[in-house]
Amino acid sequence: MIYVDNNATSCVADDVVEAMLPFFTRHFGNPSSMYAFAVEAARPMERAREQVAQLLNAAYADEVIFTSCGTESDNAAVLGVLAALPRKNHVITTAVEHPAVYNLGEELQRRGVHVTYLPVNRDGLISLDALRAAITDKTALVSCMWANNETGVLLPIQEACAIAHEHGVLFHTDAVQAVGKIPVDVQAAGVDLLSLSGHKFHAPKGIGALYIKRGTRVRPLFVGGHQEHGRRAGTENVPYIVGLGMAAALAAGFLDDEATRVKALRDMLETELLARIPVAQVNGHRTLRTPNTTNITFAYVEGEAMLLSMSDLGICASSGSACTSGSLEPSHVLRAMGLSHEEAHGAVRFSLSRYTSAADIAGIIEGLPPIVARLRAMSPFTPPELRA
Amino acid sequence: MWEYNQKVLEYFRNPKNMGEIENPDGVGEVGSMACGDAMRLTLRIDRAAGRITDAKFKTFGCASAIASASVLTELIIGKTVAEAMQVSNEDIVNALGGLPTAKMHCSVLGHDAVLAAINNYRGVQSTHQTDDEGKIVCRCFAVTDTHIERVARENKLRTVDEITNFTKAGGACKSCHVAIQDILDRQWGTVADADAPTDCQKQRETRCCQKPKGKACGCAAARTKG
Numbered sequence: 001m002i003y004v005d006n007n008a009t010s011c012v013a014d015d016v017v018e019a020m021l022p023f024f025t026r027h028f029g030n031p032s033s034m035y036a037f038a039v040e041a042a043r044p045m046e047r048a049r050e051q052v053a054q055l056l057n058a059a060y061a062d063e064v065i066f067t068s069c070g071t072e073s074d075n076a077a078v079l080g081v082l083a084a085l086p087r088k089n090h091v092i093t094t095a096v097e098h099p100a101v102y103n104l105g106e107e108l109q110r111r112g113v114h115v116t117y118l119p120v121n122r123d124g125l126i127s128l129d130a131l132r133a134a135i136t137d138k139t140a141l142v143s144c145m146w147a148n149n150e151t152g153v154l155l156p157i158q159e160a161c162a163i164a165h166e167h168g169v170l171f172h173t174d175a176v177q178a179v180g181k182i183p184v185d186v187q188a189a190g191v192d193l194l195s196l197s198g199h200k201f202h203a204p205k206g207i208g209a210l211y212i213k214r215g216t217r218v219r220p221l222f223v224g225g226h227q228e229h230g231r232r233a234g235t236e237n238v239p240y241i242v243g244l245g246m247a248a249a250l251a252a253g254f255l256d257d258e259a260t261r262v263k264a265l266r267d268m269l270e271t272e273l274l275a276r277i278p279v280a281q282v283n284g285h286r287t288l289r290t291p292n293t294t295n296i297t298f299a300y301v302e303g304e305a306m307l308l309s310m311s312d313l314g315i316c317a318s319s320g321s322a323c324t325s326g327s328l329e330p331s332h333v334l335r336a337m338g339l340s341h342e343e344a345h346g347a348v349r350f351s352l353s354r355y356t357s358a359a360d361i362a363g364i365i366e367g368l369p370p371i372v373a374r375l376r377a378m379s380p381f382t383p384p385e386l387r388a
Numbered sequence: 389m390w391e392y393n394q395k396v397l398e399y400f401r402n403p404k405n406m407g408e409i410e411n412p413d414g415v416g417e418v419g420s421m422a423c424g425d426a427m428r429l430t431l432r433i434d435r436a437a438g439r440i441t442d443a444k445f446k447t448f449g450c451a452s453a454i455a456s457a458s459v460l461t462e463l464i465i466g467k468t469v470a471e472a473m474q475v476s477n478e479d480i481v482n483a484l485g486g487l488p489t490a491k492m493h494c495s496v497l498g499h500d501a502v503l504a505a506i507n508n509y510r511g512v513q514s515t516h517q518t519d520d521e522g523k524i525v526c527r528c529f530a531v532t533d534t535h536i537e538r539v540a541r542e543n544k545l546r547t548v549d550e551i552t553n554f555t556k557a558g559g560a561c562k563s564c565h566v567a568i569q570d571i572l573d574r575q576w577g578t579v580a581d582a583d584a585p586t587d588c589q590k591q592r593e594t595r596c597c598q599k600p601k602g603k604a605c606g607c608a609a610a611r612t613k614g
Contacts, residue, residue, distance in 0.1 A: 300448065301448070302424060302450055302453075304451060305450050305451055308397075308400065308450075312401070321450070341424070345424045377406075378403070378406055378446055378448075379446060379448040380427070380447070380448060381448050
C-alpha cells in the first residue's frame with residue numbers, strides 16, 4: 001500500500017503505541033484520585049502536557065488542555081470566547097476553514113452571531129487589509145487556520161494575529177494541519193488560542209489539545225468536574241494523552257525531516273506528475289505551503305474515478321470532488337480560491353509523512369499517468385489532442 | 389469511500405461500449421461539468437426497423453456514472469427506439485445490482501441521455517431532457533421543477549432527501565428545499581404522508597415512517613421499526 005493521505009489521518013507511531021499500553025493495564029488509575037496509585041497516571045499526563053507545550057513553544061505547560069479531537073478544540077475555542085465576551089457578537093474567519101470552524105460559523109449565524117468569512121485569492125491566501133476592514137467594536141474573535149487541509153497553504157498567522165491584537169480582538173488558529181509538519185511557535189505567532197489534533201501527527205484518533213494563552217478568558221465547553229482546571233470537565237483520557245505527548249516529542253525530532261526529505265519527495269512527485277501528465281496544475285501557493293501536501297487538478301477527469309482507480313493500485317489519496325465529500329458540492333476550499341467546478345472536481349490531494357518512501361513516490365509517478373489517460377479517453381470533455 | 393458492489397466496480401474498470409460512434413444517428417448530451425457528471429451518448433439506429441444497432445458512451449464522472457452509462461448501452465442495444473425509451477433509471481440500477489442511495493442521480497443521468505439521444509434522432513428540438521421547459525428550482529445543479537416532478541413520479545419519491553439522491557437538486561446550498569417540498573406536496577398531496585404510501589418500504593427513510601410513535605402509517609418499514 002502507498003499511503004499518501006496523511007492530512008486525513010496518519011498511522012500511529014510504534015513508540016506512541018508502546019507508551020500508551022501500560023495505561024490501559026497497569027496504570028489505570030483516575031488521575032483525580034488521592035492515593036499514590038493515581039499519581040502513576042497523573043504524572044505521565046502532566047509530562048505529556050509538557051511535551052505538547054514544548055512542541056508549541058508555549059510558555060507554560062498549563063496553557064495546554066487536552067480534548068477529544070481537533071473539532072472539539074475549535075468548538076471550545078470559538079464558543080468559549082463568545083461565551084466569555086457577552087457584549088460581542090461578531091466572529092471573523094476565512095472561506096477556506098475546515099468544516100470544524102466553517103460549519104460552526106454557519107451554526108453561529110443561525111444563533112444570531114455575525115460571522116465574516118474572509119475571501120482568499122487564487123493562491124489560497126487572505127488579504128490582511130480585508131481582515132483589518134472587517135474588524136468592528138463588536139468583534140470577539142478572529143479564527144484563521146494555520147495551514148489548509150486541502151492545499152497545505154500557510155496563512156499569514158503572525159501578521160493576522162498582530163492586526164487582531166491592535167484592535168483588542170482575540171485570535172484563534174486551527175493549526176491541526178500545521179503542528180508536527182512545520183515549526184509552530186505560539187509565542188512568536190502571538191496567538192491566544194490554538195487547536196491541534198493528535199491523529200494528524202502519528203498519535204491515535206480521539207485525542208486533541210487546545211492551547212489557551214494564560215490570561216485568556218474562555219468559558220468551558222464541557223461543564224462538570226474540576227479536570228483541566230475546570231476548563232474541560234470529564235475524566236482525562238490518560239492513555240491517549242500519554243500517546244499525544246509521545247507523538248509531540250517525536251514530531252519535534254522529525255521537523256527537519258519534514259522540511260528536507262519529505263519536502264523533496266513532495267516536490268519530486270509534483271514535478272514528475274506535471275511533466276508526465278499534460279493539462280495538470282498545482283492548486284495553492286507553491287512556496288507558502290506545508291512540506292508534505294500537494295493538490296493537483298488533472299483536467300477533464302473526475303476525482304472519485306481517479307481515487308478508485310488509484311485504490312486498485314493500492315494508492316490512498318483524496319480528492320476535492322463532490323462525489324467524495326458526502327455533500328454534492330465540490331471542495332469549498334478550491335471554489336473559494338476561484339477554481340471552476342470542473343477544476344475542483346478533478347483535484348487530487350497527496351499528503352506525505354515521515355513514513356513516505358522514495359519507492360512510494362516512484363509508484364505514484366508510474367501509476368498515475370495511465371489512470372489519467374484512461375479516464376480522459378472516457379471523458380466527453382477531453383480535447384482531441386489529448387485523446388490517447 | 390462509497391461501497392460499490394462488484395458489478396459496478398467491474399463496469400467501472402472494464403466499461404463496455406465506451407467511445408463515440410462516427411456520424412451517429414442520435415446524440416444525447418446531458419449533465420454538465422458543474423454538476424460533476426456529464427454524459428455523451430451516441431446511437432446507431434436502423435431507420436427502417438426503428439432499432440438501435442449500436443450505442444457508445446463517454447462520461448465525465450465518478451465510478452457509478454461510468455458504470456451506469458456502460459450498462460445503459462447494453463440495455464438499449466437491440467431494442468427498438470420505443471422500447472429504449474421505456475428503459476428507466478430503475479432498470480439501470482437493477483442491471484448494476486444496486487447503487488448507493490446518494491448515487492441514484494447517476495442512473496437518472498443515463499435515462500436522460502437516452503431520451504435526449506432519441507429526441508435528437510427524431511429531430512425534436514431538445515438539447516437536454518424533455519423536461520427542460522420547466523423552471524429552475526435548484527440553482528446549484530440547474531435542476532428544473534418538471535424534472536423533479538418526473539423523477540419523483542417515476543421513482544415514487546416522497547422526501548427532499550430522496551429527490552437529492554436521485555437528481556442532486558438540493559444537494560448543495562439547500563436553499564431550494566422548501567421549493568422541492570412544495571413540488572412533492574403538489575405531486576402527492578400534503579395528506580400523502582399521513583395516508584400510508586404503499587411504496588415506502590422501498591425507501592426506509594420515507595417521511596411516513598418517521599412519524600412519532602402512535603402516528604406511524606402502518607407501512608412495512610414502520611412495522612419492522614417497531
